[in-house]
Amino acid sequence: MAAISVRGLRKTYGGKTALDGIDLDVAPGTVYGLLGPNGAGKSTTVRILTTLLRPSGGRAEVAGFDVRTQPRQVRGRIGLVGQHAAVDELLTGRQNLEMFGRLHHLGAAAARARADELLERFGIEHPGPAGEYSGGMRRRLDLAASMILSPPVLFLDEPTTGLDPRSRTEIWQAVRDLVAGGTTVLLTTQYLEEADQLADRIAVIDTGRVVAEGTPEALKARLGGDRLDVVVHDRERLLEAAEIIERVAGEPAETDPGTRRVSAPVAERVRTLAEALNALSAAGIEAEDVALRRPTLDEVFLHITGGDRR
């Protein structure tokens, strides 16, 4: 059974369509990434799946329960980490966790014991109010607060937005630990690197629809395989070099004058590479650097959603 199963999910606010028929299947114990720009519908999807928002149409089940007709059962089996660290900044970490434990109906003694466990597990040592925590520690407290009952399904809505790189790595590690313990995670992010780092599967969302879905590897492969990068010595001859590479590769090339780089997808790796270098050298264009590489998720993303964005 899927941990999260979504069919034809729709949401309209007033006359505006936020979700236009989303389908998702998330296998238990995996990380699923929802990737998309601001306003694509990522948060709306999370808000519906966490029972905060009612869908206008379609079906959504979380941990086997319908979010519309069985919200209580769903709430007992999920954790939510929203876009802001939703902790009480005037309470200490322990007081926060105890309060959320009581609200999970653990009882005072069990809530205290659980708070102690979570503080240790998430490395929250600061004794003062959460408002004094670093961004990363506050986020870890937020994560701990969503793990009171060790829910089988955890929702992370842009969990590292606004964090410095070190805190971001800490959160990534915490998420990996949770998944290793069997938690299913649905993660939204604008950061392609984050989805690439954490997610087993990714759905690319744009204007309320899933425009691409698959493993990070499969999504990258959709761009047509590897790319050839050539850095030319002489910036004046960048466009000339681009024309030559386009001719050899048979695909449009992109240029970046700042780095004097030409980049194009290549189907036949080594043969195209050799031909491109020969043609460049025949035209008297000096190449400083040459590389064959897998496309980045940024390129995949632009490729998939670029059509109506440009």
Place this chain on the structure above:
Amino acid sequence: MTATTLRWAIADGWTVARRDLMHWANQPMTIAAGVIFPIVITLAFGYLFGGAVKVPEGVDYFAFLMPGMYGMTMLFGLSSTMIAVSTDAAKGVTDRFRSLPMAPSAVLTGRAVADLLHSVLILAGLLLCGLAVGWRPATLSGAAAAIGLLLLLRFSLLWAGVYAGLRTRNPGAAVTIQAMEFPIGFLSNAFVAPATMPGWLGAVAEWNPLSATVAAARELFGDQGWGGDSWVAQHAVLMAVAWPAAITVVFFVLSVRLFQRLDR
């Protein structure tokens, strides 16, 4: 509602209210400042401006001012409720509560209990201040009734604050409400008698819900009233029940609807 759900609704509401009590323990300076602020205002008005204010014949200005200040502190609660509610909404704390398997009503009942307790504390501080400057209630039963009416006003404004907080979800917007509290207070019988104002302004001040509570409190504390002879002035206690009842009905319904509609 079964007995079990009711029991959890009460337990969860208390857990949410307890959170504010823990704020007091964690931030004693903030709570102390909250108690001291109305005392400072009272002393400033009483000693600095008191001599210049025209009060009914034979009435000590402090005797006139104290019930007015008690009413003012209830009014100040409007923005403090709004700030608390909108901060939780903006920071995602409200959403976290709503995603938990707790009683949904606890978010609002907990807020109501916490804010009432907060006002009781501040009112207690100001009552002590009143006693210190020589103000005395005539009877204990009258004083209890007056305090009840003051807290009734606070209870009604609480729902106005909840509504404004949920509507704006922006603590910054509470500054506007906060800035309106003193003008609303000045345009009442809290500091001066409406009879001394220009006619139409005096009428507005007499109909101000704050004036009803303050006039009723003056009557019940056994202090002199403002000497008005209009219908509202003559029926202060009735109006001190009617106004808060009307405000509570309107804003409680609006707040609960807005809270339930957060999922639309």
